[in-house]
Amino acid sequence: MNTLALALQQYFTSYAQAQRDLSPNTIAAYRDTWRILIKHLTEVLGVNADEIDFDALTAELVTGFLDHLEQVRGNSVATRNARLTAIRAVLTRAQPDTPEHAGTITRILAIPTKRRAKPIVEFLDTAETNALLAAPDRTTWTGLRDHTLLALDIQTGLRISELCSLSTSDIHLGTGAHVTCTGKGRRHRATPLTAATAALLTGYLDQRTNKPGTVLFCGPRGQQLSRDAVEHRLAVHLATARTHCPSLTEKKVTMHTLRHTSAMNLLAAGVDLAVISLWLGHQNTHSTDVYLHADMTIKQTALDRTRPADVRPGAYHPEPDVLSWLASL
Structure with missing residues (x-):
């Protein structure tokens, strides 16, 4: 078992549930992210899944994976960012135990989330x-x-x-x-x-x-x-x-x-x-x-509470000549 596989095993068998107390849905989402990532790397690198270690996990390949999610799998930006969060979670936990891969992990952790326009929510009348x-x-x-x-x-x-x-x-x-x-x-x-x-x-x-x-x-x-x-x-x-x-x-x-x-x-x-x-x-x-x-x-x-453009601000004061004012109505 290589270093990456050992880090994944430690995260999902003990850390995620016993120490972080993550919900089953969160653990499942993180697990699926790593499954998709490893399958993607096997296709890109032409190697078996067991051969993928931290050496093969570069910031460029992870960025390529995130782009693959959007461009090939049709995932939204929100899904892309959620997958990146799952990758960061495991690597953050693994970093102290793998100092020889600190540089690689640091560069991956520095990958920014992608900004997106928040759509207006849709609801039923x-x-x-x-x-x-x-x-x-x-x-x-x-x-x-x-x-x-x-x-x-x-x-x-x-x-x-x-x-x-x-x-x-x-x-x-x-x-x-x-x-x-x-x-x-x-x-x-x-x-x-x-x-x-x-x-x-x-x-x-x-x-x-x-x-x-x-x-x-x-x-x-x-x-x-x-x-x-x-x-x-x-x-x-x-x-x-x-x-x-x-x-x-x-x-x-x-x-x-x-x-x-x-x-x-x-x-x-x-x-x-x-x-x-x-x-x-x-x-x-x-x-x-x-x-x-x-x-x-x-x-x-x-909008209804705003002052129309043709109305002068300030308190209302009646015209001094009441007859002229009445004539103007």
Whole structure:
């Protein structure tokens, strides 16, 4: 086993989980990055994976890999930067133990993230939301499950990973109905449920008792739905909804769009940005600022409060000659 393979083994078997306590999703993302990187290097260098060591891991090759992600694999700039973060994480941990490769590692760690324009978030308006929620056939088990899942997401703004990992014990009905989850950074939060959502969940849980397991939104054998499965179900219902709501055809709708929709609904209702940040499980309000940019109503209100260009500033003072002033009206 070469030095790079040993560094990877130490990072993923002990450091990532035992010392850093990284989430399973983060560890999986870091692992996949290194798998893709090593496969790319085997093709570029024409060697076996076991032959790739720190000597073959140059800043130029890593930069070429990042460009490959964008140009060949069609990844976004955000994905490119996330892959670079995964590479840095392992190399930062390996650097003290491999002083003979300090120069190589330092040059790779110095590769900057790529700047990108932040797009304005996309969300669904009321008509689009209603069309999407009406799409599932609630006379079937799958349709009822999908309708409940979509309605819960639009009301609570849970991330797709949080939705998939919910169990029946995370739903608390009755007085003070709410759903609890563990989100990014292992932050626990409780999100209140409206009366309509609570009633919907009550009916769904009555039907859910016929399925095995404790996963809230489960597959036919009681297993947890994958992220891809949830996105696939959304795509199926979007196809139906677009026949009744043509404006949906102009939008790229994902499960994260429903999270944005929840935030925009709260913002339109006058909820403070700090409260929305807590509602969504953001670490700080900077992540929530994007919703201010997306809300044209807030911008229009600000515009309406501005002084027209032809109005002189200052307090109003009536004309001294009241007769002349009345004549000028």
